[in-house]
Amino acid sequence: MIKIDMLRCFSTVAQFGSLMEASTRLGRTPSALSMSLKQLEGHLGARLFETERKNKLTPLGQEVFRIAQSQLRQFDDTVTSIENAANAPQGLIKIASIPSATGLALPQAISTMMEQHPHLKVELRDMDSAMVAEAILHGEADIGIASGSQSLNGVDCVTLFEDAFGLLCGAEHPLAKVTSPPTLDDIFSYAFMSNNLCSQLDLDAVRSASEGAHIVVHNTHSLIAMTRTNNWVTILPKSVARALPDELVFRPIDGITQRRTVSLLLSQRARFPNLLETFSNLLVQADWT
Amino acid sequence: MIKIDMLRCFSTVAQFGSLMEASTRLGRTPSALSMSLKQLEGHLGARLFETERKNKLTPLGQEVFRIAQSQLRQFDDTVTSIENAANAPQGLIKIASIPSATGLALPQAISTMMEQHPHLKVELRDMDSAMVAEAILHGEADIGIASGSQSLNGVDCVTLFEDAFGLLCGAEHPLAKVTSPPTLDDIFSYAFMSNNLCSQLDLDAVRSASEGAHIVVHNTHSLIAMTRTNNWVTILPKSVARALPDELVFRPIDGITQRRTVSLLLSQRARFPNLLETFSNLLVQADWT
DNA sequence: GATCATACTTCAATTTTTCTGTAATTTGAT
DNA sequence: ATCAAATTACAGAAAAATTGAAGTATGATC
Incomplete structure (x- = not known):
């Protein structure tokens, strides 16, 4: 029978490539770990490590490592969620949000809320829009x-704010120096990085440029690092491009009127409906610009 | 320390509302379960059941039940995945697919593939397009x-086929009886059901009709059941509307030229690249219409 | 509201599983 | 080839889970 502890043991050993290192990390003796591993390999009927020194994984080992890592993260999350739920008899609000909103009025709203309700616990998770919807549907x-x-x-849905798309480029990039707002054609004549957010723009020109892009960057920090080199540019909603370092410039784009709407989703089956209502009012009234 | 077994115990008892029933189901004695539950409640510092008879959950209990259920499903999935990986030293292909493709050439291709490779194991999962992409990125x-x-x-990406959107309605519905293909306006003058797939149509008219729709149906079987009443209609890609019962009709829509493209995504870091290539060739050459 | 059958809890003994510490063996690097 | 570090084996110890029997609460029925 595979147990969480076996996976944790395997995962840690795989990570550090040594029983000893892993054993201090887990607070067990090397022999306990060795036996756990032996048991796991026995159960699977295959080796997970190439050599007896645990510093090289077999292909199967790599596969199991990947699966185990994700299961462990997930399990630890579960435990935290359960413990949060239990430690919050006076009120708990579970928030799922896209990363860009986490950088806007959300922290202020949470802080106000917690002042007014000293016993309130809050659970906050970043994810993309589709996962936010899933999380609410599943009660997470x-x-x-x-x-x-x-x-x-x-699920109730209210619009929070709207967001214009624009160009993100380095301050030294040619597009940063043109006086009038650049057009899409201007932009696509330079090296263009695609990202998850610009695919929300329903324009064929953007879609085909995204598909033709040689680089797709999935996370904002990388996007900023790449843009800073002045070699690439990208298109983003404005609220994502806040608090930029000096070397970066965000500019409107000529001919783009479409905006991204950002909405508040409210579960109707929350455990603390009153708190939720207070909180949602705070969010709706907040300054999101 | 919370363990999987504790969650399984709690979950089963919560499900059956009785220690005895759960105990036979799990193959343990009632007292063992009782102690496990006591330990869990002790760890959380709160009750999970309203009374000592285990047939009523506290609000916290309900929350924990939901979390535990999903964790258990996830954990069992993980175990299966690991065991699959271990039991397939000769080849394993993990497929993630949207449900509509599962009803098309996919079964045939899998079957051909398994004839040619008798030791091949296959793992097949249904999910929506975004999750397919995630699954491949994460190596799942x-x-x-x-x-x-x-x-x-x-990830490599090739187009498999294209798919026209059309109207799905009951055979007795007025829209089934008009001679010429109905327009979007015709359709939206009747009660319209929205679904996840029609949101892939980039048309404002469809978008606003979807938002205004009083019913959103997330799964094809329900969609068919609803349509059969002749009270509602919906818009779908053609390949989803295959093998319809006689009482349903699928019709082209006047003025809709946009098609849904369905693509094959291939991980470049698969464990058995040769098998994968053979399989992908099969899929690309298959008859998807 | 008293009674009864059923279901849950508790307790101590037992079994199973897991962990430890030392000694022996293996391994990979020099 | 040799050595130092790391891993395994083994047996005893500790911890945890399980059991069965006895006690106690519950709610259904009269």
């Missing part, structure tokens, strides 16, 4: 912030 | 079928 979150306006069963 | 799948053409790091 009570309230969510996502882009687009979704109509889901048992 | 080697090959995927998804709508749209995504460009992802370390």
